[in-house]
Amino acid sequence: AAGVIQSPRHLIKEKRETATLKCYPIPRHDTVYWYQQGPGQDPQFLISFYEKMQSDKGSIPDRFSAQQFSDYHSELNMSSLELGDSALYFCASSLSFFGGAADTQYFGPGTRLTVL
């Protein structure tokens, strides 16, 4: 079965550089979520999109922005990178949040970002 695809899988950047992470959800899934997992930490919710509109926002820094495109893939843009941004970034997808019944979130393999 098709899974969530994330690219790149590994990324190394210098401080103050920018990075773009991409996420391709499972076919027919219309909701995308981004999470950040620091070393030894639990995943923290950043932001989500439903039908190309932002649906919820968590602890996402102002230096980060994201969007969902017409083909439902999503991109997380990160600017002015800091050492503390080094983490594993997960994308997840699910079917629509409808009638209060949320469906399973399926996670991609993650992008490991290292900021030097």
Next chain:
Amino acid sequence: KQEVTQIPAALSVPEGENLVLNCSFTDSAIYNLQWFRQDPGKGLTSLLLIQSSQREQTSGRLNASLDKSSGRSTLYIAASQPGDSATYLCAANSGYALNFGKGTSLLVTP
């Protein structure tokens, strides 16, 4: 804000034992609760999802229960195997975001 706690933080058992992992959450207004497995440096594999209207879900040797009123969930693993060694995370869904616990690190020794 939803707070999720997992006990114990780490657990070591000999192969073949049955074990229980505990998860508690502070806000009972959840849509569902999801259990994940994570191997070191790897992604999150969804194990079981329990909707708020359900009491339990089973998949193979795994059984997860949910008591929404008391804010508790348990993951029962039967006849543990060395391949079960991983970190197990529970996550409560109160809307779009999943709120994760810090996980239980499980080691099953041969």
